[in-house]
Amino acid sequence: MKKVLLLLFFSFFLYGQKFAVVTKVNSTIPSLSKAKVKMIFLKKQKMSGDTVLIPINLSPSNKVRKSFEHTILGMSRNRLKSFWTKEHYLGHRPPLTMKSFKSVLSFIKKIDGSIGYVPLSEVNKEFKILYKWEEQ
Amino acid sequence: MKIILLFLLLISFLFGQEDQQDSSYTLGSGKKVGSLPLYLGGYFSTDYRSTPETQHNRFRVDDIAFLAYGSSNKFSYMSELEYKEFYVKEWSDGNTSIQKHNKLRIERLYLDYNYDENLVLRVGKYNSPIGYWNLMPINVLRATTSSPLSSSMIYPKYTTGIDLSYLLFSDYEVKVDFLAQNNNDFDDAYNNFHIDKHYGVGVTYSKNDLSLKLNGGYFHTKKKVLPSDDIYYWLASLKYDNDHFKIMGELGTQFDKNGLLVPYSGYIQGMYRITEQHLPVIRFESYSSNVLLGRKKDQFVILGYTYRPVFPMAFKAEYQLHEDNEKDKVLFSFSVMF
Numbered sequence: 524m525k526k527v528l529l530l531l532f533f534s535f536f537l538y539g540q541k542f543a544v545v546t547k548v549n550s551t552i553p554s555l556s557k558a559k560v561k562m563i564f565l566k567k568q569k570m571s572g573d574t575v576l577i578p579i580n581l582s583p584s585n586k587v588r589k590s591f592e593h594t595i596l597g598m599s600r601n602r603l604k605s606f607w608t609k610e611h612y613l614g615h616r617p618p619l620t621m622k623s624f625k626s627v628l629s630f631i632k633k634i635d636g637s638i639g640y641v642p643l644s645e646v647n648k649e650f651k652i653l654y655k656w657e658e659q
Numbered sequence: 660m661k662i663i664l665l666f667l668l669l670i671s672f673l674f675g676q677e678d679q680q681d682s683s684y685t686l687g688s689g690k691k692v693g694s695l696p697l698y699l700g701g702y703f704s705t706d707y708r709s710t711p712e713t714q715h716n717r718f719r720v721d722d723i724a725f726l727a728y729g730s731s732n733k734f735s736y737m738s739e740l741e742y743k744e745f746y747v748k749e750w751s752d753g754n755t756s757i758q759k760h761n762k763l764r765i766e767r768l769y770l771d772y773n774y775d776e777n778l779v780l781r782v783g784k785y786n787s788p789i790g791y792w793n794l795m796p797i798n799v800l801r802a803t804t805s806s807p808l809s810s811s812m813i814y815p816k817y818t819t820g821i822d823l824s825y826l827l828f829s830d831y832e833v834k835v836d837f838l839a840q841n842n843n844d845f846d847d848a849y850n851n852f853h854i855d856k857h858y859g860v861g862v863t864y865s866k867n868d869l870s871l872k873l874n875g876g877y878f879h880t881k882k883k884v885l886p887s888d889d890i891y892y893w894l895a896s897l898k899y900d901n902d903h904f905k906i907m908g909e910l911g912t913q914f915d916k917n918g919l920l921v922p923y924s925g926y927i928q929g930m931y932r933i934t935e936q937h938l939p940v941i942r943f944e945s946y947s948s949n950v951l952l953g954r955k956k957d958q959f960v961i962l963g964y965t966y967r968p969v970f971p972m973a974f975k976a977e978y979q980l981h982e983d984n985e986k987d988k989v990l991f992s993f994s995v996m997f
Contacts, residue, residue, distance in 0.1 A: 565833070568776055568826075569829075605935070605970040608688065608800070611698075612797065612800060613737070614698075614737035617688075
């Protein structure tokens with residue numbers, strides 16, 4: 524019940540907000556489908572062309588991360604936890620985690636192949652939008 | 660005994676840290692070593708089995724394993740060292756036997772090279788990418804204490820050689836694996852077949868929650884333990900996994916040039932997530948074998964229940980109901996990944 528109320532609470536505040544998956548503006552990474560974004564953040568797709576991909580998550584309590592996991596990954600937090608425990612056995616790590624949109628964008632500007640998700644309003648000309656979604 | 664105590668102490672230490680907000684460690688996720696491309700982890704399992712009809716009992720400290728892995732640019736590596744059946748005590752009708760295996764064995768040791776977004780080359784010793792069960796074969800990650808017989812009757816669990824995998828992405832995933840071994844195993848103590856050749860191909864199709872797979876291959880045993888040492892196999896598998904339940908099934912056959920060795924061996928298993936902590940399981944297994952000593956056929960049902968206080972820790976109970984009552988079993992286990 525608590526989870527449902529929390530979900531409703533976050534949905535209310537995020538309703539209609541737009542988000543974007545971004546990389547640095549001069550990146551060779553092409554636009555992505557929702558399925559490809561999922562593949563990258565589950566570390567099933569590790570490269571794009573010759574570029575090693577570095578997906579970046581926001582911290583677990585971040586509302587945008589909750590929207591990303593629900594809308595793009597389509598997986599509950601518990602299922603994601605079990606997924607990454609299994610991946611640990613296979614020698615794979617979950618994405619890096621950063622606390623703020625600012626640190627995500629700052630990292631992306633510096634590191635080739637890094638990809639993060641932020642509110643669309645945070646994106647400026649220094650970034651390339653790879654995928655957009657709107658909270659329903 | 661000292662090793663077990665140290666191991667339990669380590670688990671307690673790591674588990675004790677889980678709820679500390681400023682700790683970066685989470686149980687079941689390993690620990691990074693400084694700034695090196697190195698993560699350390701492991702797993703542990705212990706189980707008890709009783710066969711009521713024959714009054715035979717067994718207690719094991721089965722797996723004590725250590726993982727080390729990491730990645731750098733296009734390369735990644737994985738190593739797994741393991742004590743298997745570290746301590747085994749069996750007793751029935753007043754007779755007791757104890758066995759200890761305290762040699763650390765190489766379970767997996769490989770290097771991956773990501774050539775591009777589709778192609779990965781693996782070199783070393785790895786879990787044969789056959790079916791779904793064999794990819795996650797350890798107690799803490801599987802649904803039941805026991806493993807289905809098809810996962811040990813049909814194909815070699817481990818391959819020491821190369822694996823070339825090609826992954827195609829769209830709204831669906833198609834993965835093709837080519838595996839090849841033409842040498843001795845690094846360490847074949849735990850392999851179900853002691854082989855010096857293994858060639859195989861596998862195709863996996865996945866879309867949303869559904870995944871289908873077909874494997875076929877050939878292997879050569881070093882010693883003639885079966886009627887022939889040139890053996891072929893096929894295995895078809897399916898998996899459906901969503902937030903509420905998971906269904907898995909595998910059906911395989913094994914043969915040589917003279918005919919069928921294992922006409923069929925397979926299972927279908929369903930697991931329902933009442934919550935993430937409470938997981939009832941039911942599995943139906945059936946096989947027919949022309950090479951096993953004793954009973955050539957069996958059908959049985961496994962009723963299991965798993966309690967996971969957190970995902971990387973599992974308390975499991977299961978009851979096996981066989982056609983032949985003498986084979987009915989009760990199993991309990993505790994396993995943890997750190």
